[in-house]
Amino acid sequence: MKIVTAIIRPHALEVVRSALQEAGVNGMTVGEVRGFGRQKGHPALYRGAEYNIAFQPKIQLELAVDDSQVDEVTEIIATQARTGQVGDGKIFVASLDSVIRIRTGETGVEAI
Amino acid sequence: MDTMVIEVSYALDTFYFLMCTALVMWMAAGFAMLESGLVRSKNTVEILNKNALLYGVACIVYLLVGYNVMYPGDPVSSVIPGIDFLLGSDNSVEAVTAGGEGAPYYSSMADFIFQAVFAAATMSIVSGAVAERMRLWPFLIFAIFMVGFIYPVEGYWKWGGGFLDQLGFQDFAGSVVVHMAGAAAALAAVLIIGPRKGKYGKNGEVNAIPGANLPMATLGMFILWMGWFGFNGGSELKIANVDEANAVAKIFVNTNAAAAAGMVAAALLSRLMFGKTDLTMTINGALAGLVAITAEPLMPSAGVASLIGLVGGLVVVLSVVGLDKLKIDDPVGAISVHGTAGIWGIFAVLFTNPAATFTGQLIGTLATFAWMFGASFIVLLVINKIIKLRVSEEEEMEGMDINECGMTAYPEFTPEK
Numbered sequence: 112m113k114i115v116t117a118i119i120r121p122h123a124l125e126v127v128r129s130a131l132q133e134a135g136v137n138g139m140t141v142g143e144v145r146g147f148g149r150q151k152g153h154p155a156l157y158r159g160a161e162y163n164i165a166f167q168p169k170i171q172l173e174l175a176v177d178d179s180q181v182d183e184v185t186e187i188i189a190t191q192a193r194t195g196q197v198g199d200g201k202i203f204v205a206s207l208d209s210v211i212r213i214r215t216g217e218t219g220v221e222a223i
Numbered sequence: 224m225d226t227m228v229i230e231v232s233y234a235l236d237t238f239y240f241l242m243c244t245a246l247v248m249w250m251a252a253g254f255a256m257l258e259s260g261l262v263r264s265k266n267t268v269e270i271l272n273k274n275a276l277l278y279g280v281a282c283i284v285y286l287l288v289g290y291n292v293m294y295p296g297d298p299v300s301s302v303i304p305g306i307d308f309l310l311g312s313d314n315s316v317e318a319v320t321a322g323g324e325g326a327p328y329y330s331s332m333a334d335f336i337f338q339a340v341f342a343a344a345t346m347s348i349v350s351g352a353v354a355e356r357m358r359l360w361p362f363l364i365f366a367i368f369m370v371g372f373i374y375p376v377e378g379y380w381k382w383g384g385g386f387l388d389q390l391g392f393q394d395f396a397g398s399v400v401v402h403m404a405g406a407a408a409a410l411a412a413v414l415i416i417g418p419r420k421g422k423y424g425k426n427g428e429v430n431a432i433p434g435a436n437l438p439m440a441t442l443g444m445f446i447l448w449m450g451w452f453g454f455n456g457g458s459e460l461k462i463a464n465v466d467e468a469n470a471v472a473k474i475f476v477n478t479n480a481a482a483a484a485g486m487v488a489a490a491l492l493s494r495l496m497f498g499k500t501d502l503t504m505t506i507n508g509a510l511a512g513l514v515a516i517t518a519e520p521l522m523p524s525a526g527v528a529s530l531i532g533l534v535g536g537l538v539v540v541l542s543v544v545g546l547d548k549l550k551i552d553d554p555v556g557a558i559s560v561h562g563t564a565g566i567w568g569i570f571a572v573l574f575t576n577p578a579a580t581f582t583g584q585l586i587g588t589l590a591t592f593a594w595m596f597g598a599s600f601i602v603l604l605v606i607n608k609i610i611k612l613r614v615s616e617e618e619e620m621e622g623m624d625i626n627e628c629g630m631t632a633y634p635e636f637t638p639e640k
Contacts, residue, residue, distance in 0.1 A: 156499045157431035158556070159544045 112207040112220060113181045115188070116173050118146065118200040123192040124170045130187045131174070137223065139174040150197045169200060175210055175223050226320045232463040233319050236329040239462040239471075240337055246453025247340040251278045253446030254347035258354055259632075260440025261503065261555045265622025266355045267435065267632035273350045273359055277366050281343035284371040286310070289342055290335055292375035294383045301386035304379040310335055328461060337457055341401055342370045342378075344454070348405030351555035353412045355419050355432075356619055359627050361612045365603060369408060373598045377404055377591050392587030393579040396458035398518030398568035399591050406562025407595035410551070415603050416613045418552030420620065429547045432554070437502055444506040448482050451513045455520040474520045478513065481520075481532025485512020485564075488536030496540065504540050507556045511539035511564035518568040522575040531571045535564040 119127060124141065131139065145166035152165040176184050185202050193199055212222035255274035259267050288308055295305035314327040346366050353362065380387040381400050394400050422430055434440060455478045461467045489508020493501045512532030516523075523531060542559035553559065569588055572579045606612060613619075618626040625631060 155431075155433075156497050156501060157433045158501060158503050159493075159497060159540075159547065160429040160431040162431035162433070 112175060112177060112210060112223065114173060114175050114205050114207045115181065115184055116171065116203040116205070117188045117192070118144070118169050118171050118202075119188070119192040120194070120198065120200060121168060121170050123194075123200075124172070127172070127188055127191045130191045131184065134180075134183055134187055136174060136176070136180075136184065139172050141170060141172045144169050144171040148198070148201075167198060175207055177220050177223060229320050229322055229326075230316075233328055233330075235463040236461050237333045240329050240333040240457060240460070243453035243457025244333065244337045244340055246450045247337070247344060247457065248450075250340075250344050250447050250450030250454065251347060253443045253448075253450055254344075254351065255443070256439045256446060257443025257506070258351045258555050260436040260438070260443060261351070261434035262354050263432065263622070264435040264632055264636075265624055267624060268628045268630055269359060269623035270350065270354050271632075272628055273354075273362055274347065276359070276363055277346045277350055278343050280363050280366045281346045281370040282339055284367050285339045285342045285375075286335075287371070289371045289375045290338055292372060293338065293342075293378040295379065298379070298383070298385070301384075301389060302380070304376060304383060304385065328463075338378075341397065341454075342374055345374050345401050345405040345408075346370055348402065348557050348561045349409045349412060351557040352406075352409035352553045353416060354554045355623065356613050357412065357416050358610075358612060358614055359623075361606050361610050364606055364610075365412070365599075368602045369599065373408065373595065373602070374404060376598075377594050380590065380594075381587065387587045387590060390586060391578065391580055391583040393572050393576050393583065394518050394569060394587065395520060395572075396455045396517045398514055398565040399588050402514045402517060402561035403565035403569070403588065404591055404595045406558045406560075406565060407592045408599035409553070409557050410562065411596050411599040412603055412612075413551055413553060413558070415600070415607060418550055419554065420616060422552045423547075423550050434503070434554075440506055441502065444509055447510060448479075448513065451478055451482070451517075455517055459521065470521055476525050477520045477523060477528035478516055480525045480529045481512040481516035481535065482509045483512070483532070484529040485509055485515065485532035485536030485539070488512075488533040489540050492537055492540045496544075503556070504543070507539045507543065507560050508536035510560045511535040514561055514564040515568035515571060517565075519572040519576050519579075527575060531568065531575075534571070535567055538567050539564050 145168055147166055152163050152167060154161050155164050181204060185204060188202055209218060210222040211218050251274065255271055258274060259270050262270050291307035292304050296307060298304050313330055313332050319327055346369055378400055379385045381392055381394055419432060422432060424430055452475055456471050456474050459467065459471050459474055462471050486505055486509035490500050490505045493504040512535045515531050515535030516528055539559045542563035543556050546553055546559060566588060569584050572584060573581060603612065614623060614626065
């Protein structure tokens with residue numbers, strides 16, 4: 112099992128979600144986060160004074176998937192969230208030791 | 224004239240005056256929204272408290288003594304007004320229906336309440352400039368002196384029939400008497416308390432401190448704009464005949480035209496200077512147009528009124544940037560909007576009102592500035608000696624809301640700064 116963590120543009124969330132659902136993904140967790148990458152924020156203006164918005168608003172989505180699904184899922188996120196401009200985000204994949212469904216006590220792939 | 228006609232006309236003029244009063248009173252809401260929108264969320268409750276309480280203090284003090292200082296029954300001289308308290312009785316039916324030149328044509332109570340909301344507006348100008356760092360109660364103590372004494376003395380010089388009025392100083396609804404006067408007091412306060420922490424860097428850089436809620440600031444602009452119809456329109460003091468009704472309508476047209484032109488001009492200049500259309504400049508531009516036309520909203524044609532507003536809108540953008548260069552920190556631009564645009568407005572009268580003279584306008588502006596700035600500076604210094612005007616550095620970083628008011632504006636959101 113793997114945990115896929117993707118940082119994407121807020122406006123990309125809807126297309127990513129629907130594409131993942133079509134591919135059979137059963138659930139995901141989404142949060143509003145802020146961060147910066149190589150671009151290091153961007154300048155803004157207020158009353159004639161420039162200032163830097165260091166942290167950009169992003170969406171972080173997390174989903175646990177079976178090993179067999181990992182390539183498909185990351186491919187979907189990468190294509191759907193891509194604009195080609197700086198700031199498209201990143202996908203992290205890490206191995207997942209265990210999963211437990213709280214309601215039933217199921218574990219492992221059954222619980223995903 | 225028929226007694227019945229006189230009575231109806233008295234009733235109409237009074238009614239119109241009271242409606243204008245309600246509009247000007249509503250400007251308190253405009254200032255509250257504008258100022259709370261342009262400060263950070265950690266200072267929202269405090270600035271709202273200031274706006275609410277300064278209105279209350281101003282009304283109490285102006286009723287108690289301010290009105291009588293500004294319009295003394297028996298002035299000491301053309302510079303020193305008299306002192307008296309509370310209000311006299313209203314006009315009798317006999318005095319009104321006697322007719323003729325000297326007969327009162329609207330309720331003197333209506334006159335008081337109209338003047339009272341003007342006094343409150345003058346004080347509202349100060350609260351924006353000192354936002355985010357001047358403590359609440361020292362500010363309210365200053366409001367007592369400002370509305371009870373400092374502003375009424377200067378108001379007496381012009382509108383109470385004092386020496387500036389005798390000199391031929393022309394200021395219809397108060398570009399200088401109200402707006403620049405408020406800005407001069409604000410400048411004195413800002414110079415004493417200093418800029419917000421972090422506003423100006425060591426190497427002379429100007430740091431932006433963006434306001435928390437620009438929708439609210441924009442609402443504030445529109446409320447002030449609406450209130451201004453009462454501010455300028457009411458200052459005609461009369462509506463109940465064809466000429467006066469036309470005059471009031473023209474003032475509405477000119478007031479609106481100046482605001483519209485000032486707003487667009489400021490937005491365009493902001494776009495040219497900064498490459499972006501800064502909403503806070505758009506807002507300040509509309510208000511600067513309004514302040515500029517206030518000195519003479521009746522004489523100019525709508526086209527000329529637009530030009531006066533337009534220049535006001537340009538002047539305010541340059542003034543905001545210029546004051547920052549001088550390290551005079553004014554979070555909402557009150558000194559630029561009411562002071563700089565007010566001075567432009569008072570000299571623009573020279574182009575439209577033949578009764579105005581350069582000397583008259585100059586002396587009026589200088590005398591008003593010197594008094595408002597000087598008297599405010601001294602009173603504020605004394606208050607500062609007894610109780611500090613400014614919050615401590617820690618309190619400032621943590622926010623005025625928790626320290627002064629014990630609450631936050633949006634307790635269900637996590638504060639980020």
